[in-house]
Amino acid sequence: xxxxxxxxxxxxxxxxxxxxxxxxxxxxxxxxxxxxxxxxxxxxxxxxxxxxxxxxxxxxxxxxxxxxxxxxxxxxxxxxxxxxxxxxxxxxxxxxxxxxxxxxxxxxxxxxxxxxxxxxxxxxxxxxxxxxxxxxxxxxxxxxxxxxxxxxxxxxxxxxxxxxxxxxxxxxxxxxxxxxxxxxxxxxxxxxxxxxxxxxxxxxxxxxxxxxxxxxxxxxxxxxxxxxxxxxxxxxxxxxxxxxxxxxxxxxxxxxxxxxxxxxxxxxxxxxxxxxxxxxxxxxxxxxxxxxxxxxxxxxxxxxxxxxxxxxxxxxxxxxxxxxxxxxxxxxxxxxxxxxxxxxxxxxxxxxxxxxxxxxxxxxxxxxxxxxxxxxxxxxxxxxxxxxxxxxxxxxxxxxxxxxxxxxxxxxxxxxxxxxxxxxxxxxx
Amino acid sequence: xxxxxxxxxxxxxxxxxxxxxxxxxxxxxxxxxxxxxxxxxxxxxxxxxxxxxxxxxxxxxxxxxxxxxxxxxxxxxxxxxxxxxxxxxxxxxxxxxxxxxxxxxxxxxxxxxxxxxxxxxxxxxxxxxxxxxxxxxxxxxxxxxxxxxxxxxxxxxxxxxxxxxxxxxxxxxxxxxxxxxxxxxxxxxxxxxxxxxxxxxxxxxxxxxxxxxxxxxxxxxxxxxxxxxxxxxxxxxxxxxxxxxxxxxxxxxxxxxxxxxxxxxxxxxxxxxxxxxxxxxxxxxxxxxxxxxxxxxxxxxxxxxxxxxxxxxxxxxxxxxxxxxxxxxxxxxxxxxxxxxxxxxxxxxxxxxxxxxxxxxxxxxxxxxxxxxxxxxxxxxxxxxxxxxxxxxxxxxxxxxxxxxxxxxxxxxxxxxxxxxxxxxxxxx
Numbered sequence: 001x002x003x004x005x006x007x008x009x010x011x012x013x014x015x016x017x018x019x020x021x022x023x024x025x026x027x028x029x030x031x032x033x034x035x036x037x038x039x040x041x042x043x044x045x046x047x048x049x050x051x052x053x054x055x056x057x058x059x060x061x062x063x064x065x066x067x068x069x070x071x072x073x074x075x076x077x078x079x080x081x082x083x084x085x086x087x088x089x090x091x092x093x094x095x096x097x098x099x100x101x102x103x104x105x106x107x108x109x110x111x112x113x114x115x116x117x118x119x120x121x122x123x124x125x126x127x128x129x130x131x132x133x134x135x136x137x138x139x140x141x142x143x144x145x146x147x148x149x150x151x152x153x154x155x156x157x158x159x160x161x162x163x164x165x166x167x168x169x170x171x172x173x174x175x176x177x178x179x180x181x182x183x184x185x186x187x188x189x190x191x192x193x194x195x196x197x198x199x200x201x202x203x204x205x206x207x208x209x210x211x212x213x214x215x216x217x218x219x220x221x222x223x224x225x226x227x228x229x230x231x232x233x234x235x236x237x238x239x240x241x242x243x244x245x246x247x248x249x250x251x252x253x254x255x256x257x258x259x260x261x262x263x264x265x266x267x268x269x270x271x272x273x274x275x276x277x278x279x280x281x282x283x284x285x286x287x288x289x290x291x292x293x294x295x296x297x298x299x300x301x302x303x304x305x306x307x308x309x310x311x312x313x314x315x316x317x318x319x320x321x322x323x324x325x326x327x328x329x330x331x332x333x334x335x336x337x338x339x340x341x342x343x344x345x346x347x348x349x350x351x352x353x354x355x356x357x358x359x360x361x362x363x364x365x366x367x368x369x370x371x372x373x374x375x376x377x378x379x380x381x382x383x384x385x386x387x388x389x390x391x392x393x394x395x396x397x398x399x400x401x402x403x404x405x406x407x408x409x410x411x412x413x414x415x416x417x418x419x420x421x422x423x424x425x426x427x428x429x
Numbered sequence: 430x431x432x433x434x435x436x437x438x439x440x441x442x443x444x445x446x447x448x449x450x451x452x453x454x455x456x457x458x459x460x461x462x463x464x465x466x467x468x469x470x471x472x473x474x475x476x477x478x479x480x481x482x483x484x485x486x487x488x489x490x491x492x493x494x495x496x497x498x499x500x501x502x503x504x505x506x507x508x509x510x511x512x513x514x515x516x517x518x519x520x521x522x523x524x525x526x527x528x529x530x531x532x533x534x535x536x537x538x539x540x541x542x543x544x545x546x547x548x549x550x551x552x553x554x555x556x557x558x559x560x561x562x563x564x565x566x567x568x569x570x571x572x573x574x575x576x577x578x579x580x581x582x583x584x585x586x587x588x589x590x591x592x593x594x595x596x597x598x599x600x601x602x603x604x605x606x607x608x609x610x611x612x613x614x615x616x617x618x619x620x621x622x623x624x625x626x627x628x629x630x631x632x633x634x635x636x637x638x639x640x641x642x643x644x645x646x647x648x649x650x651x652x653x654x655x656x657x658x659x660x661x662x663x664x665x666x667x668x669x670x671x672x673x674x675x676x677x678x679x680x681x682x683x684x685x686x687x688x689x690x691x692x693x694x695x696x697x698x699x700x701x702x703x704x705x706x707x708x709x710x711x712x713x714x715x716x717x718x719x720x721x722x723x724x725x726x727x728x729x730x731x732x733x734x735x736x737x738x739x740x741x742x743x744x745x746x747x748x749x750x751x752x753x754x755x756x757x758x759x760x761x762x763x764x765x766x767x768x769x770x771x772x773x774x775x776x777x778x779x780x781x782x783x784x785x786x787x788x789x790x791x792x793x794x795x796x797x798x799x800x801x802x803x804x805x806x807x808x809x810x811x812x813x814x815x816x817x818x819x820x821x822x823x824x825x826x827x828x829x830x831x832x833x834x835x836x837x838x839x840x841x842x843x844x845x846x847x848x849x850x851x852x853x854x855x856x857x858x
Contacts, residue, residue, distance in 0.1 A: 023722060027580060033645070033765040034577050130575060136723035138567070138575030146559060146567030148463050149743020151456060216462070276729060279708055293452060293740035294565035297730035300705060301723060311722035314578020328757040336462040 104131035117333035136308030161283030345402030533560035546762035565737030590712030774831030
């Protein structure tokens, strides 16, 4: 084993960063054995240097992150700051000064992954980011390496623990959205401003990264269709139960049936209770992958938290250090397929639609005509009437999202349709 | 991209091998992009050369596997023959003649993994075998690479699809073992001689491989305690249900509480219905991993079959080819921890014991005394009596398997105990 240590610079020392340093210290011997050389923490860039950081030599702490990544003797930069800047500039500078990079930054990777990969390749360095998607769950390495000889057709994931906690709570207790969100906030599962989670921004960033890797195609955050889950109601869960379903906020990356394009989207959807994703409880994450040869795979685990994210960071750190000792780099970005990303309208899916309608003869015929005119075939209809009011629950067969949207718009214009109570896509069948 | 192809020799052309050649042909362009060079099938060693093999150039087919691996121009040998010999000699010869090896051979890896890894290392070549454990499920790469910075404490797996199909059938229909086995045989899930599956030999080989990788320690097949599932009865499933459990044949690899030794075992066990492994249905496989930092992870998918196994083989093939182009090798065997493998008696677990006892006063006191004398603490006892006969169901707290075995032996000697109806370990709590 080489005795000269590999030098690691840590950018950011919050929940994840401090866990990374803790494991680097307590498992130093194990890491050295697995890498083939010891690793040494050479510097820690923070915003508040006065904060006491247990187990970290104060002389390593600096507020000048740029100087740290420019030192020239750093082998690996671990970036756990998050956000776009200064993380992006620091990573680029790190490559320019000879370091490889391990990042947990999903927002940055989703937005600027292509440019960062290009910078890594230009300088012959590694860019690894297992922790950016679904925390500790090994996902990027299995997709990029284990399935490298296979053809992935669909990735269906619960990739945000906060929203899964809320939806699971609504499902199991019958609570409304606000009540479940309040509980998630009280328990620390949701942030004070939960927008990034409940509006699906966080999941959309992960969907962009997953789609890119799964389909060997660049998928940008802007390419991902996104709907939040704030409008999911207790009534939706009752409807879902009647269909033998539950509701999850899903990140869905699909190859079109002809194989010539891909789509990526995030929205709440009904999935059958028999689907392996339906039983993913609490703040856990899980990603379901369908491929030509392997069939159906699922990866399950904690999607966030300091220690789980640190586990993913350290797995990458070991790989990058090994590559460095070998004078090699791991697999970089693979975007050779360069498939076009189709808009949401071209996604083929099913709808579950609840309509409030007038309780009089001929309404169903009118409604059915609208579906037919838009080329949307109906799977089942259920009518319930009371006191001159009635509800109509329609579940469609598979159709393009554009046709389904057009159908709903036309339904809203019917005099006999008093309102569209809910629209929910049905997935995972 | 390099235009000179990498040459692949295929040993065995059965269900898996023919699927490997099919994917190599249909996905040739994708594979070339992912590797950075085209791959070419340079030879296929078979036993029956006269058999027509669709899509394979007959001039590539040979019965002389040894000559094929000795050619000297082969970059990667894919071994899907199975069994110990001639696979072992062929793999060793392949290394000697400069090839790297991808194998799907669990029996061979479990028995001779250390020697084969040493041969690979001696010649600076790769030995990859993702397909040897749980078919298409990415498991070896996540354990060896993604969790390389973490500390795995327990691996709990359903790694045999045949037995899971049988147990799932018993659970869902109330069928007895023989009836469920007959159905598995009729549907092609069980072989005509199901011994390797139902007696746990197949799962034990996988447990040895998993324990070795998880704990960085050599674990041989002989180190794995093994009990088959032929004695599991419909009554056991009823008992399990009463406890909120189901029964699975589990491969369990554990680090002792003090971290200083490991154990590996295969046996049927009760697990709570709330455990993610409980809902693994049919012939699917799943492996649950507990580690210090990542927490609880689960990997789920098809554990067998031509196409899923070929997916794993091809993932390895891409990795090995990339390493070859880089002039590097991937992570080899890591056995630096070299922890002792403890015998079954030192495993700490819980027992669910059903006793047929005389229905008279004092029996429970007698039985409880035996437990106490062996230092085994009782969690719950349930008595049911009718017509002078009674049954006593005891669930213990955690104790060493040796103490539990000793307890059962002493119970059998009690006059008031007419028989031990069943003993089952309880796991996953």
